[in-house]
Amino acid sequence: MPPPAEPARASVAPRPAPARFATAGDALRTVYGFDAFRGEQAAIIDQVVDGGDAVVLMPTGAGKSVCYQIPALVREGTGLVVSPLIALMHDQVDALRANGVRAEYLNSTQAPQERARVERAYVSGEIDLLYVAPERLNSPATVGLLARGSLSVIAIDEAHCVSQWGHDFRPDYLALGDLDERFPGVPRLALTATATPATHREIAERLRMPTARHFVASFDRPNIQYRIEPKVEPRKQLLAFLRSQPEGAAGIVYALSRKSVDQTAQYLRTQGLDALAYHAGLDAETRARHQARFLRDDGVIMVATIAFGMGIDKPDVRFVAHIDLPKSVEGYYQETGRAGRDGDPSVAWMAYGLGDVVQQRRMIDQSPGDRTYKMRLGQHLDAMLALCETVGCRRQNLLGYFGQDSGACGNCDTCLTPPETWDGLIPAQKLLSTIVRLQRERGQAFGAGHLVDILRGARTERISQQRHDELKTYGIGADLSEQDWRSVIRQLLARGILVAKGEYGTLAPGEPAGAVLSGEAPVPLRRDVLGRGGGGGGSRARRAPASASLDEADQPVFEALRTWRSEQAREQGVPAYIVFGDATLRALAEHRPRTSGDLSAIPGIGEKKREAYGEAVLAVIASS
Incomplete structure (x- = not known):
C-alpha cells in the first residue's frame, strides 16, 4: 500500500520526541530497576540503536520486550509496536506507564475522542511507544497518521504469525513487509518465541529484512517441568494434577472444543476450584471479565481454547495443562511457554490418548486445502506425537525440533522416571491380522473399540451379530487389558503403522505395516504408567508457595x-x-x-x- 501523497505528510511538521536517555544502560536502571542486561539483550539493543534491523528468536520470559522498548527510549521519535492482541497492548501499556514511560495504543476499544487524543500526542512527539494491531497498519488513515510524526523504531511482535505454514498464521502480517518502503531509515525488529529454522527464514523473507542481523537465543525454559501421561479419565487426572500444585497458584487448562472448556470449568468448580471458561463462543464482556480476574486475582484457573493466552504478560502462571493434544509442537511450545515467565519453577502437564490421535488425523483429512497443505499439517502432528511417545528426554526432543542440540535435562517425567519399553511385535501382528482379515474376508473396517473387543474375546451384541467370534484372531489378545491395547493402537498410529480413516476413524494398515506383519521390523513400545510426573493418584499434597525459597523469618x-x-x-x-x-x-x-x-x-x-x-x-x- 503506497504512503499518502507528500502534501498530506507535510501538512504537520514532524516533531520527533527527544531521546529520553543517553544510553541503554541508563534506561535499564532508571525505568526497569536492573543493572545488567540478560543474554543477548545488549547486543540486540545496540544493533537497533545504531539503526540496524534485527530478527530475534527468544523464548517467552527471556525479555524480548526490553529489546525494542529501550531503543525507543534512546533514539529520537516514537517506537511503533505491532502487536496481534488487544489484551497484550493493554497490559504492556499499563506496565510501561507504571515505570514512567509515555506509552499509548490505538485499537478498536477506544472511543473516538480517546483515539484523537492519542493521535495528537503522537504527532506532537509526546509518546515514547505506540502499540497498534497489524490490521490497523493496513489502513491508509493509520499510515497517514504515522507519516505525520517521527518513528524511532518499528517492532513486529509475534512475528511467526507471518508464516503461512505456521500454527498461528495471520494474513495481515504479510502486508508488514512494506514497512521498509513506507518508513525508510527506521530500524525494524521482528520478534518471536516460536520458530523452527524454516519459519525463521520465512520471517526474514516475508518481512523483507535481508540485511537484518539474526539473534537466536536458547529455546530452553529450564524452570518448566514437562509431564505427559496416558489419558484414561482426563478430568480426574487433571484434578489430581491441580491439587498437587502450590496453594493459590494460577494456571491455564487448554481444551480443544468450546463444549469441553465449559464442561471442564464447571467440573473444577464443583470440586472447589476457582475455574473460569474462555472461548470465542462467550460474549466479549464475559471474556474480558474472566481475563481480568485471571490477571488480577490469585489462584484463578482459566480453562480455555487456544483463543486465550497469546501475549498474556502474567509472569506468575505456575502451570499450563492440556487435556487435548495440541496440533503442533510450535503451538505446544507457545502455550506451555505461558507458564513461569518469572523464572520460578512451573509445570507443563498433558493427558494424551488414542482418541486424540484419531481426532487429529480426522481433522486433517477433513480440512480444506490441497495435498501439500494437508501433508504439512500431518508433519506437524507427527512431530507432536513423537514428543508424546518418546522414551527419551522430553526437553531434548522439544529443543531438537527447533534445531537446538541438548543433553538430557533431568527435570522432565521421562528423565525423573525413565519409562519401560517392551516388545510389541506380536500384539501389533495380531491387531494388523485382524484388520486385514476383516477387510479381505468381509469388506469391513472398524474403529479401535470393536477391534479390541475382538482381540480380547469379548461377548458383545455387535460381535454376535457380525459373527466376529468366528474370526481366527478372535480372543488371541486376551493376555492384554483393554487399556494396554489402546496404548498399543495409539503408539502404532503415532508411527504410521496404523492409519485412521474416514469420519468414524476406522483403522487400516499404514505403509510400514507390511514389514511388521512379516516380522522384519521391530516394534518397541513404551509401557504406560499413570501419574508418572507426580500428577496422578489423587493426592492433595501441594508444592511449596512462592515464599518457600525464603528463610522462615522472612x-x-x-x-x-x-x-x-x-x-x-x-x-x-x-x-x-x-x-x-x-x-x-x-x-x-x-x-x-x-x-x-x-x-x-x-x-x-x-x-x-x-x-x-x-x-x-x-x-x-x-x-x-
Missing part, C-alpha cells in the same frame, strides 16, 4: 508485602505484577531496606516505582 514480610501489593493493584485496577513481581517482593523481604536509597539496590524498582511506592513499602517492612 516469609511473614513477603506475605505482608503481597497483601499490600494486592490492595494497590485493586485500587488501581491493574494486575498485581504491574505493581511488583514476586521476585522483587522476595528481594524486599530478604534484604529489608530501611531508606529510599536502599530501594535502589532492589531489582525491579526503577525511579518511578520508587517514587510511587517507596514510602509505603518501607512502612510495610518496618511493621512486619
Whole structure:
C-alpha cells in the first residue's frame, strides 16, 4: 500500500520526541530497576540503536520486550509496536506507564475522542511507544497518521504469525513487509518465541529484512517441568494434577472444543476450584471479565481454547495443562511457554490418548486445502506425537525440533522416571491380522473399540451379530487389558503403522505395516504408567508457595508485602505484577531496606516505582 501523497505528510511538521536517555544502560536502571542486561539483550539493543534491523528468536520470559522498548527510549521519535492482541497492548501499556514511560495504543476499544487524543500526542512527539494491531497498519488513515510524526523504531511482535505454514498464521502480517518502503531509515525488529529454522527464514523473507542481523537465543525454559501421561479419565487426572500444585497458584487448562472448556470449568468448580471458561463462543464482556480476574486475582484457573493466552504478560502462571493434544509442537511450545515467565519453577502437564490421535488425523483429512497443505499439517502432528511417545528426554526432543542440540535435562517425567519399553511385535501382528482379515474376508473396517473387543474375546451384541467370534484372531489378545491395547493402537498410529480413516476413524494398515506383519521390523513400545510426573493418584499434597525459597523469618514480610501489593493493584485496577513481581517482593523481604536509597539496590524498582511506592513499602517492612 503506497504512503499518502507528500502534501498530506507535510501538512504537520514532524516533531520527533527527544531521546529520553543517553544510553541503554541508563534506561535499564532508571525505568526497569536492573543493572545488567540478560543474554543477548545488549547486543540486540545496540544493533537497533545504531539503526540496524534485527530478527530475534527468544523464548517467552527471556525479555524480548526490553529489546525494542529501550531503543525507543534512546533514539529520537516514537517506537511503533505491532502487536496481534488487544489484551497484550493493554497490559504492556499499563506496565510501561507504571515505570514512567509515555506509552499509548490505538485499537478498536477506544472511543473516538480517546483515539484523537492519542493521535495528537503522537504527532506532537509526546509518546515514547505506540502499540497498534497489524490490521490497523493496513489502513491508509493509520499510515497517514504515522507519516505525520517521527518513528524511532518499528517492532513486529509475534512475528511467526507471518508464516503461512505456521500454527498461528495471520494474513495481515504479510502486508508488514512494506514497512521498509513506507518508513525508510527506521530500524525494524521482528520478534518471536516460536520458530523452527524454516519459519525463521520465512520471517526474514516475508518481512523483507535481508540485511537484518539474526539473534537466536536458547529455546530452553529450564524452570518448566514437562509431564505427559496416558489419558484414561482426563478430568480426574487433571484434578489430581491441580491439587498437587502450590496453594493459590494460577494456571491455564487448554481444551480443544468450546463444549469441553465449559464442561471442564464447571467440573473444577464443583470440586472447589476457582475455574473460569474462555472461548470465542462467550460474549466479549464475559471474556474480558474472566481475563481480568485471571490477571488480577490469585489462584484463578482459566480453562480455555487456544483463543486465550497469546501475549498474556502474567509472569506468575505456575502451570499450563492440556487435556487435548495440541496440533503442533510450535503451538505446544507457545502455550506451555505461558507458564513461569518469572523464572520460578512451573509445570507443563498433558493427558494424551488414542482418541486424540484419531481426532487429529480426522481433522486433517477433513480440512480444506490441497495435498501439500494437508501433508504439512500431518508433519506437524507427527512431530507432536513423537514428543508424546518418546522414551527419551522430553526437553531434548522439544529443543531438537527447533534445531537446538541438548543433553538430557533431568527435570522432565521421562528423565525423573525413565519409562519401560517392551516388545510389541506380536500384539501389533495380531491387531494388523485382524484388520486385514476383516477387510479381505468381509469388506469391513472398524474403529479401535470393536477391534479390541475382538482381540480380547469379548461377548458383545455387535460381535454376535457380525459373527466376529468366528474370526481366527478372535480372543488371541486376551493376555492384554483393554487399556494396554489402546496404548498399543495409539503408539502404532503415532508411527504410521496404523492409519485412521474416514469420519468414524476406522483403522487400516499404514505403509510400514507390511514389514511388521512379516516380522522384519521391530516394534518397541513404551509401557504406560499413570501419574508418572507426580500428577496422578489423587493426592492433595501441594508444592511449596512462592515464599518457600525464603528463610522462615522472612516469609511473614513477603506475605505482608503481597497483601499490600494486592490492595494497590485493586485500587488501581491493574494486575498485581504491574505493581511488583514476586521476585522483587522476595528481594524486599530478604534484604529489608530501611531508606529510599536502599530501594535502589532492589531489582525491579526503577525511579518511578520508587517514587510511587517507596514510602509505603518501607512502612510495610518496618511493621512486619
